[in-house]
Amino acid sequence: MHDIAIARQPIFDRHLETVAYELRYGPFGRAIASDDEEAGRFLATLLDIGFATLVGTRLAIIAFPVTFVLETLPQLVATLPAEQLVLVIDSTIAHDPAYRQVLARLASRGCQLLLDLDVTQPVPVAVADVDIVRLRLPPVCDRSQRSGTLDRWLAERLADLAPYRAGGLRVLLSDVQEFSTYSRARDRGVDLFQGDFLFRPIPIRGKRQPVSSAALTLLARLHDPAVDFDEVERLVAQDVNLTYKLLKLVNSVWFARRTRIESLRQALLVLGLRNVATWVTVLVLAGIERKPVELVRTALVRARMCELLAGALGVWPRESAFLVGLLSLLDAALDLPLADALAALPLAHEIEAALLERSGELGQVLEVVLAYEMGEWGAIPHLALPRSLLIDAYIDALAFATEALQALDFVS
DSSP states (O other): OOSEEEEEEEEEOTTSOEEEEEEEEEEOSSOOSOHHHHHHHHHHHHHHHOHHHHHTTSEEEEEOOHHHHHHTHHHHGGGSOGGGEEEEEOGGGTTOHHHHHHHHHHHHTTOEEEEEEOSSOOOOGGGGGOSEEEEEOOGGGSSGGGHHHHHHHHHHHHHHHHHHHTTTOEEEEEOOOOHHHHHHHHHTTOOEEESSGGGSOOOOSSOOOSSOHHHHHHHHHHTOTTOOHHHHHHHHHTOHHHHHHHHHHHTSTTTOOSSOOOSHHHHHHHHOHHHHHHHHHHHHHHTOTTOOHHHHHHHHHHHHHHHHHHHHHTOSOHHHHHHHHHHTTHHHHHTSOHHHHHHTSOOOHHHHHHHHHOOHHHHHHHHHHHHHHTTOGGGOOOOSSOHHHHHHHHHHHHHHHHHHHHHTTOOO
8 A cells, every 4th residue: 555646647759659757746645744755755655666567668757855866865776777767856956066966976876867947948057967958838839820939939949958969968848738749849859758749639631530440340339238249259350460469368478378269259258248349449549550559558557547446436347447448548549529539439328428528437437547647636536445545556557558568469
């Protein structure tokens, strides 16, 4: 049981590969005496959970209090995978000799350093000592109709940083909410990106359909309560790649079977019709071109956390809660408004209401999961559950998503 909440936000490179996560933490359920104590509890939780569960082999960006960095972190860094650690340094005391000396020691152990720059803040001398500079996007720049404003602002900031980039400095642009903003910033030389731009539908001119009609028909039939086993077998058998993926899934260590499953019929019997519909949905989402794996990973984290919380509350079938979490990103996957994306699927009214209106018990569970994911722990609606259970459910969901992607033969 843990009492420090931890959430993560992905950092993408220019090719939309996830290269890091920013880890956010905070007290959850009871007051903590000081920021340093909170940081210490976070590190203890991090070591208990393991870096691999939270970030895999990627970088972990973390902001610690100044006093914790000065007095405690140097003694603890030996217990951490320093080569994965990116420390957010406090720009207000970046010139302090004692602070810079400690940062230099941590860097010598393998830690990287990240400096946040305000919108118009002059580039400080400390930039020469860091690996990443994070530029926070002004809200006025994150709109397609303000592209000229974005171009001018970026040109000025990148020109200021140009002398340092020759030495390997990378530029991270945060608070990116629109895909068009990512595209323009990438074309102008920004290296890394942070924000919700991949978890929203991308406005598209014309009628590009990211999923084939056959795939949508398959999903519609699989989610129809009236579908029978023979029809499911016939529909799935028409897609060789889908059959292969399902066979790989049921033969993975996840199911821990002693005998190998050789036929599609056996695989469907092992999974059951309801789970077949769920996993085919995952495979269709993962197969959409131009969408990064992180989108599916996030959908799986939401799905598993919804399932665990619904199970603890005793509401609805757990499978329905899982489906609510999984489909919560269908709009971003298909680049359609969520109502339009769901229209093709014969879903129960309670599931649609949870997704579109956040109503009902399933809607409340989804609302809790989304608030936790965003690190908005103070805004989490009340549930008749221990707060520590939410933390444990999130950690379980991270591990679940990693294992699921591996079992389905996707890079994780």
